[in-house]
Structure formats: structure tokens, C-alpha cells
Amino acid sequence: MSDSYWTPRQPQANTRGRQLSATMDTKTIVLVTGANSGIGLASIRSFWESPKTYHILAAGRTLQKIQDAVAPIRDSPSPGHSTIDEIEIDISDDVSITNAASLIQGKFGRLDTLVNNAGGGNDTDYQNGTMSQREAWNRTMDLNVTSPQVMTTEFAPLLLKSADPRLLYITSGMSSLQEEHTRTTPGEARAPKYPAGWPKAERTAATNAYAYRVSKTALNMMFLHWVRLFEADGVKCFALSPGFLATNLAGDPELMKKAGAGDPSLGGDFIRDCVEGKRDEHAGRVIRRDGSIQDW
Template identity: 30%
Template sequence: MSERIALVTGASRGVGRAVAEGLAERGMTVISGMRTPSGELSVRLDVTDPATISAAAAWIEERFGRLDVLVNNAGISGYTPGRPPGATTVESVREVFETNVLGVVAVTNAMLPLLRRSPAARIVNVSSAVGSLTHQTDPGHYLYGLPPQAAYPASKAALNALTVQYARELAGEGILVNAVTPGPCDTDFTRGLGFDLGRTAQDGARAVVRLATVGPDGPTGGFFDENGRVPW
């Protein structure tokens, strides 16, 4: 049981890839969940497709028998410049929630039987500081300058709430569940937002890797960045 097995969704590029690399550097066997797998330790996984989720769980069970770390990283922004909440379609909001919220539920529930076989399982949900209602209502915070959006911030706030509920359910089983914001870093996802992107994807992955590797006395049900707790 010394070898730890991790699954990272949305691991083909950006922060997800950097998280996979960071966990591998810590000696873990990392399975990269991708829509188009590449490499031996990658698996086809579309978080909006139940068939691929079930097949991925079956593949992990057959090959490894358990899962120690799940990083729910896959996400989409759904951002359309110049389209405020009042001009946003229900369909576009639903699409973002399908990936960023319901996809996390689907993957987590499919992997829970495998995580429960681990002596010290960890779940990390990759969120965003835009999901912080505190930041979004603080005129002094840099995120306050972002244009109002209906889909992405709401999906990440929902993901934070979902994180708390899983943490409450699993606390008695020793499974720690936390949400992490990587912060603005130079990836395809964040370019064009007008931030100073002096940070790399590896910088963004640092807090995710830390929460995925905390010991038994680590936190659960929290929201963190690389500097510590983030206000809800």
C-alpha cells in the first residue's frame, strides 16, 4: 500500500497537467483523465459523459484496485465577452454547470468506492477565487473588476458548497475533501482576462498538490489558495 494512486481530471494541459506532474514528482502513480488519452497512464474521461466515467472507474479498479487521490480539475469558463447575466442564456449556464458542478458529482461518486479502499484518501476540487462571494462583493479586491457573469462564478460558488457537503459526509471515514483556487496563472484558460500572469501553471498547481498530500491532521471542508484559507 506504499504506492499511492491519483486521478486528475482535465489533465491534458494547464493547471491539471501541472498538478499531475507535481503529484508524480512526489512519487505517486498518476492517472491523467483526458477526453483524448495520450500515454500509458491516461484514461478517456469526459466528466459530462457517464459512460466514460464508469469505464474509467472500472479500468482503475481492474489495474490498481483502489484510488488514493482524486483531483477534480476539469472545468470550462463559458465566458462570452460583452454578455452580462441579463443577456445570458439558460443553456449556456447549464453547460458550465454540467462540467464544473455536475461533472464533479458524477466523477466523485463513481470513484468513491475506490477511494474508500484507501487508508488515507484525499479529494481536491479545483475551484476559483471568483467563487468567493466575499471577493466578488469587495470593491478593493482585484476580482471585483471582472465583468459580471452568470455562469462561471456561480458554478465555482456551487462547487465550494458541494465540497463542504462531501467533507461532512466523509469526515468519519478519514477522507479529506477541500477546494483550492490556483489563482491567476499563465494558461490558455486565463489569458485574455487582463490580469498580471507572471505566475506559471506550476505555481497554480502548488496549493492543489499540497492539499492532495496533507496528513491525517490536515483540514477538510475548506477553501484554500497558496497562502492559506480563502473566504467563502
């Protein structure tokens, strides 16, 4: 893997001139995918602002975008004297994932936390005619299920070399089978009922998002399988449902805020809480930011 995929920096001094006191052996090495925006970027900032010491691997498809996004964070003080490297990973590309795992193996020899944050949805692409239904569903399933499955498989050996390995997935509050069955899924109360006959009128993407919802339900099943696989290895696994936050996943973040969406920083802090042990009693479950357990 060439240096064009990676921006290694020696742990000398941060931008405020303070000497880094911790060696790489004592830093918690955390990899976050989809780190150039939304909840992923918010988690990078949250780790950076923690009094604990991290070496943060901020990953995304385009190195320049990650560098641009992370630059303002690096220019601020880090109470824990954390450090950041940007790394290019396309989670839909097996070669990109394998190369990244090899690079991290060579530089650090382990990974303490993998945050499978990157994902997306293509329901609006189907609704506006830019993708067929099959294309939209296949792409959504690839991003939200297949890609984190491959990521976890490739990085599992590195996680197992950690003294405190943690594996996180970002799911959705709209993924519960029980809540769909009882019509208590968030958004269902305002969704119109369908009259008899065919075709059925499409709902708006914000309350529909069927491909996205199904993919996150599948992700939950995949997560539970990894809980079983890692049961004897001491890996703490979490599937996090961060709630309705103003990201670019479902459109314009500013419009989402006007609709009641929370700031992505809430999701970033939720991720950090799980890495720092504040939700360990709920390891192995799908958990919501408000402290509750999500029904299957």
C-alpha cells in the same frame, strides 16, 4: 472498457533506465482530470518530480492529447520513481466516468486521491454570440458542478478503500459570497460601476465571468456536502483556489502572463502540497494558495 481508453504500462524501468523500487501497493494512486493542459498538466509534472512515489492517472477527454502532453514529462527523471498511465475520461459523459471507475477498480482496486480539476467557463461564448445565455450557463454548470459531483459519486467506493483517501476540487478566488457582498472579489476594484437604467453594459469576460463565478460558488457548497458525507470515513477534502494563473481558461496564456498571471506550476505544486499533507490543518475548507482561508 477497451484498451483504446487506457495506456497501461508495466512498472519495469523508467526512460532513464532506473529500476522502479516500489510496488503498486506502496505507490499513491492519484487521478487528475483535465490533465492535458493548464493546472492539471502542471500537477502531473509536480507529482512526477516529487521524491514520493506515485502512480499517476492522467485523465482527459481525448487520449491522444493526454499522451502528447504527458510524453515530455515521462521522458524526464522521476526522483520518486513514479509511473504514469493516461486514461480517457469525459467528465460530462456518465458512461465514460462509469467505465473509467470500473477499469481502475479492476486494475488497482482502490484510488488514493481524486483531483477534480477539469472544468471550464462559457461566458465568452455568450458574449460573442456563439451560445445563448442559457446554453452558456448550462454548459458551465455542467462542467464545474454536475460533472465533479458525478465523478466523486462514482469514485467514492474506490477512495474508501484507500488508507489515506483525499478528495480535491479546484475552485476560484472569485467564488466567495462574502467578498462579492463587500465588493472585495479579485478584479472588483478595477470593474466599472453601472449607471442607472437598462440594459447594463457588459463587462469584459476577465472581470465578468458570471456563470463561471456562480458555478464555482455552487461547487463550494457541493464540496462542503462531501466533507459532511465523508466525515466518518477519514477522507481529507479540500477545495483549492489556486489564484490568477496563465491557463487557457480565460484566453491566451501568454497574454495572461503579461497581465500578471502566475505560472500554472504554482497550481500544480499547490495540489501536490495538499496530497502530501502540507495543508492538512485546513482540510474541509476552501483554501488559497497564499496560505489563507477563503471566506464563504
